[in-house]
Amino acid sequence: MMDKADFREILVILVKRWILIFLAIELVFFAIFGTNYLSLRNLQNILLTSTVVLLLATGQTFVIITGGIDLSVGFMVGFSGVICAKVMVTLQAAGISQSVAVSSGIAAALLLGLLPGLINGLLVAKLRVPPFIATFGMYGIAYGFAEIISNNVPIHNLPTLVSSIGHGYLIYWLPEKAFTFFKIPENITRLELQNLVPIVPNVTIIAFIFVAIFAFILAKTRFGQHTYAIGGSVDAAERSGINVKRHLIKVYMISSFFASLAGVCYVLMFITGRAPAGSARLLDAVVAVVIGGASLYGGTGSIGGTIIGVLIIGVLEIGLVNLGVPTYNLYIAVGCILILAVLVDQFLPKLVHGKD
Amino acid sequence: MEPLLEVKNITKRFGGLIAVDNMDMKIFPGEVVGLLGDNGAGKSTLIKVISGVYRANKGKIFFAGKETRIDNPMHALKIGIETIYQDLALAENLNVYSNIFLGREKLKRFLGLIKILDHDYMLSESRKVLDQLEIEVPSLKKQIRTLSGGQRQAVAISRSIYWDAKLLIMDEPTAALGVVEQKNVLNLIKTLSSQDIPVLIISHQLHDVFSVATRLLIMRRGKKIAERMTKETTTDEIVGLIVGSIPGDYDHVNTDASKGSDVNRRHFASRSGKNHRSKQNQG
Numbered sequence: 001m002m003d004k005a006d007f008r009e010i011l012v013i014l015v016k017r018w019i020l021i022f023l024a025i026e027l028v029f030f031a032i033f034g035t036n037y038l039s040l041r042n043l044q045n046i047l048l049t050s051t052v053v054l055l056l057a058t059g060q061t062f063v064i065i066t067g068g069i070d071l072s073v074g075f076m077v078g079f080s081g082v083i084c085a086k087v088m089v090t091l092q093a094a095g096i097s098q099s100v101a102v103s104s105g106i107a108a109a110l111l112l113g114l115l116p117g118l119i120n121g122l123l124v125a126k127l128r129v130p131p132f133i134a135t136f137g138m139y140g141i142a143y144g145f146a147e148i149i150s151n152n153v154p155i156h157n158l159p160t161l162v163s164s165i166g167h168g169y170l171i172y173w174l175p176e177k178a179f180t181f182f183k184i185p186e187n188i189t190r191l192e193l194q195n196l197v198p199i200v201p202n203v204t205i206i207a208f209i210f211v212a213i214f215a216f217i218l219a220k221t222r223f224g225q226h227t228y229a230i231g232g233s234v235d236a237a238e239r240s241g242i243n244v245k246r247h248l249i250k251v252y253m254i255s256s257f258f259a260s261l262a263g264v265c266y267v268l269m270f271i272t273g274r275a276p277a278g279s280a281r282l283l284d285a286v287v288a289v290v291i292g293g294a295s296l297y298g299g300t301g302s303i304g305g306t307i308i309g310v311l312i313i314g315v316l317e318i319g320l321v322n323l324g325v326p327t328y329n330l331y332i333a334v335g336c337i338l339i340l341a342v343l344v345d346q347f348l349p350k351l352v353h354g355k356d
Numbered sequence: 357m358e359p360l361l362e363v364k365n366i367t368k369r370f371g372g373l374i375a376v377d378n379m380d381m382k383i384f385p386g387e388v389v390g391l392l393g394d395n396g397a398g399k400s401t402l403i404k405v406i407s408g409v410y411r412a413n414k415g416k417i418f419f420a421g422k423e424t425r426i427d428n429p430m431h432a433l434k435i436g437i438e439t440i441y442q443d444l445a446l447a448e449n450l451n452v453y454s455n456i457f458l459g460r461e462k463l464k465r466f467l468g469l470i471k472i473l474d475h476d477y478m479l480s481e482s483r484k485v486l487d488q489l490e491i492e493v494p495s496l497k498k499q500i501r502t503l504s505g506g507q508r509q510a511v512a513i514s515r516s517i518y519w520d521a522k523l524l525i526m527d528e529p530t531a532a533l534g535v536v537e538q539k540n541v542l543n544l545i546k547t548l549s550s551q552d553i554p555v556l557i558i559s560h561q562l563h564d565v566f567s568v569a570t571r572l573l574i575m576r577r578g579k580k581i582a583e584r585m586t587k588e589t590t591t592d593e594i595v596g597l598i599v600g601s602i603p604g605d606y607d608h609v610n611t612d613a614s615k616g617s618d619v620n621r622r623h624f625a626s627r628s629g630k631n632h633r634s635k636q637n638q639g
Contacts, residue, residue, distance in 0.1 A: 220472040222461050225450075229458055232447030239445045240459030241430055299449035 015348060019291055019308050019341075026312065030319035037322055040197065047204045048269065050314035052077060052262045052278050054307065056285035057292075058211050059258030061306045062218065062251045064289050065231045067298025068124060068131035070252060072116055072138035073259035073285060077278025079116070079142040080263030084109035085155035085273025088162065098159040106264050113260025114253050116142055121249030135252075139282075146275035155273040166268030169198035170205055203265050210261060214254065215303035227251060231298030283331075284313050287338040295345055312337065358421055359384050360554055361406070361437075361523055366415035368401050375401040377578035379415070383523065386552045388545060390559065390569035390586075394598055398578040399558045403525050407439040408432035420522070436522030442531060444512045448501040452493055453482035455500055456515045485518040486510075489547055506537025513544055517553070524548060525556045530564050542568050562591050574598055581606055 030037040056073045063070040088105035116138050123134035178185035218224040229237045238244050266277050288309030294301025359382040368376040376398045393399050404410045408426040426432050446455045457478045464474040491510040530538040545568050559565050574582040574597045581604025582597045596602030
């Protein structure tokens with residue numbers, strides 16, 4: 001016989017792992033009702049669709065752990081994407097080689113992308129503007145500048161190198177014949193091309209490298225520890241000699257760095273720079289972080305949790321497309337998941353510690 | 357014996373208000389000193405001057421025999437003056453040993469180049485200091501938020517001791533605690549003084565102060581008005597000195613004793629039992 005305490009313990013364990021269970025249920029559901037849902041192509045599609053959200057959510061995780069929020073990242077994607085595309089197009093028109101044009105575009109986007117984060121950080125840390133307001137202001141400003149830079153039209157005609165990076169894969173595998181890295185095997189027939197299996201998109205690799213680095217920083221280093229400490233108690237952090245203001249500025253810069261990287265990945269994937277790109281992904285990013293176990297009050301959260309949160313949204317999104325359900329239903333589903341996540345966050349401690 | 361800390365003629369003004377007025381104080385190694393006074397007597401301001409939160413307008417501070425300027429809280433920590441405020445300044449979301457090492461984390465090299473947190477070292481060092489102080493905490497890997505008030509207080513004290521506190525200042529250490537926990541914290545203070553670390557306590561709980569302090573300093577209106585050895589006085593005398601119904605030793609013209617001392621006494625009595633919060637604002 002299982003007594004009541006045991007039952008509660010099991011319940012607590014299940015609820016604590018609810019995001020993993022939720023993800024598994026999603027996968028099983030779509031595997032049963034979808035078509036070819038668990039195929040390699042479809043799974044890679046989930047990764048590709050999730051790239052922008054994953055990057056935004058990783059930066060956002062740092063900010064939310066400190067007890068803040070960064071709303072500017074929505075339009076930061078468009079801002080840095082437009083800069084990236086504009087620089088590439090301009091340099092290409094000036095007759096500069098593709099590789100230089102592409103790398104300059106990426107470098108310019110990443111560097112200028114740090115600026116809004118610096119301003120956000122200064123406003124929040126030094127001038128004590130509430131994060132919600134400071135970054136919401138920056139949200140509008142970034143969008144406005146993106147429209148100015150792009151003259152209100154999407155920037156097309158990027159160097160062809162962009163699409164070969166953005167649409168490329170790490171491994172190409174022709175069963176029983178060829179196995180190459182980064183390049184399609186040479187001398188293959190049209191029929192063979194159809195059977196070619198591309199494995200792991202380049203963009204996913206780029207994203208995961210940075211996500212892994214920052215996951216390590218958050219979990220293992222002094223910087224990460226101080227990020228949690230500030231979220232737990234600014235007073236305690238300050239009196240322990242942590243330079244809280246400087247730390248917060250760095251955290252907002254990390255967030256805008258990831259948003260810029262998301263902008264660059266957007267350009268690589270869609271071969272265009274658009275001002276409104278990624279604005280709809282702001283909600284997804286915040287939801288992913290909160291599902292992943294971060295509290296909006298600060299002090300908790302992890303990149304691992306955030307990745308699962310991102311996957312829950314990505315699996316759902318591709319699943320709805322797979323079932324032929326109109327994608328606007330995604331917003332309803334994501335909104336519901338957010339509220340569920342917050343409710344779990346609210347009531348889990350009570351369940352764990354009991355009511356007595 | 358030479359005092360560890362000596363303050364001379366300390367004066368701190370806030371605009372027209374003189375919070376601390378020409379204050380002298382000495383603290384010797386291994387003693388527990390109770391700093392007493394009604395709300396607004398200047399106790400908190402005085403300890404904030406010593407711990408570097410405020411700069412005195414006038415006066416000198418000598419620490420371990422040398423004249424010292426304490427410009428900011430970090431400077432105070434560096435020379436060994438640790439202050440534990442009522443809110444303890446612990447990060448509730450971090451575990452016990454992370455709090456003890458907060459801001460001064462021990463690092464080790466990972467793959468020869470990257471510096472990462474050395475959890476094992478911090479855990480074992482924290483264990484040592486808790487054992488030294490005979491503190492029992494269920495697990496050093498537990499978050500602070502799962503601990504009781506007394507255990508948190510003990511963690512805050514351990515942190516100060518680990519970082520080589522030469523003088524510990526405690527603001528209302530027992531105010532938020534249950535009866536058993538109060539006793540544990542008071543025992544801890546005795547342990548500290550037996551290890552030659554002097555403790556300066558501010559508290560409204562006269563009973564607690566009497567049970568640990570060897571010497572009492574009484575402040576009124578920013579001035580030190582009396583000093584007593586605990587053994588040679590009574591709570592009645594101390595209350596009288598605090599509220600002004602008994603003239604202070606250094607009052608040459610005692611003006612406030614005549615003005616409605618009964619009102620003052622009642623005022624103090626009503627405050628003394630409560631959990632008086634003196635929240636400090638920094639930065």
